[in-house]
Amino acid sequence: MPDPLLPPPLRSESxxxxxxxxxxxxxxxxxxxxELDGETILRATPDIxxxxxxxxKNAEKLFYSQVIPLTDRIDYVAxxxxxxxxxxxxxxxxxxxxxxxxxxxRVLLTELTRINNHLVWLGTCALEIGAMSIFLYCFRERxxxxxxxxxxxxxxxxxxxxxxxxxAGPIPLDFHxxxxxxxxxxxxxxxxxxxxLSQNRIWxxxxxxxxxxTPEDALAYSISGPNLRASGIAHDLRKAEPYSGYENxxxxxxxxQEGDVYARYLVRMEEMRQSVRIIHQALEGLPEGPFIANAxxxxxxxxxxxxxxxxxxxxxxxxxxxxxxxxxGEVYLPIESPKGELGCYLVSDGSPRPWRMRWRxxxxxxxxxxxxxxxxxxxxxxxxxxxxxxxxxxxxxx
Amino acid sequence: MTDWLTRNAVFVITLAKIGxxxxxxxxxxAYLVWVERKLIAHIQSRWGPxxxxxxxxxxxxxxxxxxxxxxDIFFPHATSRFVYLLAxxxxxxxxxxxxxxxxxxxxxFELLGTQTGLYIADINVGLLxxxxxxxxxxxxxxxxxxxxxxxxxxxxxxxSAAQMxxxxxxxxxxxxxxxxxxGTLSLRELVEAQQGHWGGLLPRWFIFPQFVAxxxxxxxxxxxxxxxxxxxxxxxxxxVAGFHTEYSSLKFAMFFMAEYAxxxxxxxxxxLLFLGGWLSPFPAGEFWAFTRYLPAAVAAGLAVVFLQDSFxxxxxxxxxxxxxxxxxxxxxxxxxxxxxxxxxxVQGPFWLLAKAAIFLFIFIWTRAxxxxxxxxxxxxxxxxxxxxLAVLNIMVTSFVVAWGAD
Numbered sequence: 097m098p099d100p101l102l103p104p105p106l107r108s109e110s111x112x113x114x115x116x117x118x119x120x121x122x123x124x125x126x127x128x129x130x131e132l133d134g135e136t137i138l139r140a141t142p143d144i145x146x147x148x149x150x151x152x153k154n155a156e157k158l159f160y161s162q163v164i165p166l167t168d169r170i171d172y173v174a175x176x177x178x179x180x181x182x183x184x185x186x187x188x189x190x191x192x193x194x195x196x197x198x199x200x201x202r203v204l205l206t207e208l209t210r211i212n213n214h215l216v217w218l219g220t221c222a223l224e225i226g227a228m229s230i231f232l233y234c235f236r237e238r239x240x241x242x243x244x245x246x247x248x249x250x251x252x253x254x255x256x257x258x259x260x261x262x263x264a265g266p267i268p269l270d271f272h273x274x275x276x277x278x279x280x281x282x283x284x285x286x287x288x289x290x291x292x293l294s295q296n297r298i299w300x301x302x303x304x305x306x307x308x309x310t311p312e313d314a315l316a317y318s319i320s321g322p323n324l325r326a327s328g329i330a331h332d333l334r335k336a337e338p339y340s341g342y343e344n345x346x347x348x349x350x351x352x353q354e355g356d357v358y359a360r361y362l363v364r365m366e367e368m369r370q371s372v373r374i375i376h377q378a379l380e381g382l383p384e385g386p387f388i389a390n391a392x393x394x395x396x397x398x399x400x401x402x403x404x405x406x407x408x409x410x411x412x413x414x415x416x417x418x419x420x421x422x423x424x425g426e427v428y429l430p431i432e433s434p435k436g437e438l439g440c441y442l443v444s445d446g447s448p449r450p451w452r453m454r455w456r457x458x459x460x461x462x463x464x465x466x467x468x469x470x471x472x473x474x475x476x477x478x479x480x481x482x483x484x485x486x487x488x489x490x491x492x493x494x
Numbered sequence: 495m496t497d498w499l500t501r502n503a504v505f506v507i508t509l510a511k512i513g514x515x516x517x518x519x520x521x522x523x524a525y526l527v528w529v530e531r532k533l534i535a536h537i538q539s540r541w542g543p544x545x546x547x548x549x550x551x552x553x554x555x556x557x558x559x560x561x562x563x564x565x566d567i568f569f570p571h572a573t574s575r576f577v578y579l580l581a582x583x584x585x586x587x588x589x590x591x592x593x594x595x596x597x598x599x600x601x602x603f604e605l606l607g608t609q610t611g612l613y614i615a616d617i618n619v620g621l622l623x624x625x626x627x628x629x630x631x632x633x634x635x636x637x638x639x640x641x642x643x644x645x646x647x648x649x650x651x652x653x654s655a656a657q658m659x660x661x662x663x664x665x666x667x668x669x670x671x672x673x674x675x676x677g678t679l680s681l682r683e684l685v686e687a688q689q690g691h692w693g694g695l696l697p698r699w700f701i702f703p704q705f706v707a708x709x710x711x712x713x714x715x716x717x718x719x720x721x722x723x724x725x726x727x728x729x730x731x732x733x734v735a736g737f738h739t740e741y742s743s744l745k746f747a748m749f750f751m752a753e754y755a756x757x758x759x760x761x762x763x764x765x766l767l768f769l770g771g772w773l774s775p776f777p778a779g780e781f782w783a784f785t786r787y788l789p790a791a792v793a794a795g796l797a798v799v800f801l802q803d804s805f806x807x808x809x810x811x812x813x814x815x816x817x818x819x820x821x822x823x824x825x826x827x828x829x830x831x832x833x834x835x836x837x838x839x840v841q842g843p844f845w846l847l848a849k850a851a852i853f854l855f856i857f858i859w860t861r862a863x864x865x866x867x868x869x870x871x872x873x874x875x876x877x878x879x880x881x882x883l884a885v886l887n888i889m890v891t892s893f894v895v896a897w898g899a900d
Binding site: 111113119120135222225226227228229232233236292293296298299301302474475476477 | 534537538539540645646649653722723725726733734861862863864865866867868869870871
């Protein structure tokens, strides 16, 4: 029975806040339903599906080679990694050998993509925590990387440069020169970012001990990539199951034990430096040879042969009109994309179109862990955690 | 007519001064935005405003016009229409009111037969007045957050209410040390107490004996004006736009102007309290006499820069504009070089504004550099660091003052 002398207890209730789908820091159109007690989050429910593009379904209506431009648009921050995983999956289905030069350039460009992705990540994460200038510095360097992509493929973002069996074309003549310049400035710029952030008291206060992801949880939620390595598990597919010739490169896999936002930041910073190392090695040891496999019936013949040889013309015509039909079967191939384990699962029924394409994107799993990480934190931390976990809505919804 | 003017001289002159100061302040607010955009842009290796007028110099006008012509949305779910409209009005009024007691110099001049100085009002509790007016600002923010009847503004309003009340305490406590040394609340006398030089070189500004108080005051001042790293109430990436999310058009512009007016007031106040206000940093005497011509030299230098720069501008209108500004500056420089009375009069405002500009630069610089605090860290920093530090400063200062008095 309540004490009649005391005033009745104040009625209080939690507040439900819709963070997104249109909010400056939800990286697109993620909707988070937050239940708040003051500024403290009691429950967080991610709601996805605002950027559904139907890419997986669309792939079933296209020839194998026509799917490549679609994959660009899945994770639009790291398009070449998507190209790579798709091409590798189809090549595995076809048992197709890719010439070493193509493999090395693929490694080089996907590592450049990794730097590109991490720069975007660092910029937006810093912006979310209030450090506005870092954002513009990162995008300044990203612009230089996009210039390389443009020189190589003619496209800044949606490169579609990889083909089944190799590359779309040879690299430009001044490629080495361009990359040399880029590789000279990048490590300096990384130092510059670290100088602004790594020892900054406010940055440390905002990131240390915030959004701690334990190794057990990370495994239970099948988190991969930098987020997993920031939680103390040294798993990197480039080392564990090397693809595209990664076994030829010498690089370290950065690991941190803390599992907080700061650890995720440090891991990504170090990964960028390691990527620079890999690119250096790839540039120095770039093998000579063809940039695409010699596989008539699968790979388009080059223009000259097509104009002069009857057989090549027939192959060209057949490929464009009918596509190629890999043997029936299914294949799953994962790579280490900048965001984590990116897998492509293909089912072939022996027709020239994939019967089913399924994309195992790390972004979806990263978003999933938010409902685990956010409760107990304040809104400001929630923003930092969302930014630190790195996802792209295009890959979440596909 | 002249008769009437002379009889009501005080009234007329005060009105004219209010008009002039408001005009200058509002222009300064507009151009502070331009300076901020330009400075931050250059820090971030961008160009900033560039298209409207030479170097984007007409951008503030364009922005102002845009605010005027934007649709004035009255947020339909507002809790109370009156409070919703009151909030921006309160913000801008309080922001502009604080300037009333700022003295811009010690110079006196005669107008309509009356002696008058470079201030609107010289009241003996000027500092108290400024602290009172600026602390009322919290109402505008809290009321805006509440009246919008929306979740992000509400959170922004709550944050800012807590933040401003907390930092108000550190701000006021840090001033006490200066007050103990000067023994007055009048801003004019506070500055006059800083006259002279130690050892004939180091100015007797309060920043040197009261450095801790200066740091506390400036940090709290940044927090009071809600600028980065303390801009939580309107943290864009967290609360969309904070307390003014549901305001548009001129109502938003009012909040915007209030923030920048507060920045200017805070910078002026720091200058008055700690950097000797309008006093020249150079000692008096024959050797330093040439420094009296600095304002004229700066105007002349700027005139040369503008006139030389005019060659680079392509559209004729831009070139003419730059040349006109350059000629106006040259005229000012000429007037200063040839008119000793005028030169004497501008000494005060020149040094005051020059020193205030340093703080305005720091305001903008921190915004371009630092990340943002979290709400609880902000509170902890205010209550557990700044307030104890300010109290310690008061204790030490009062001990020294009492010891010296014996």
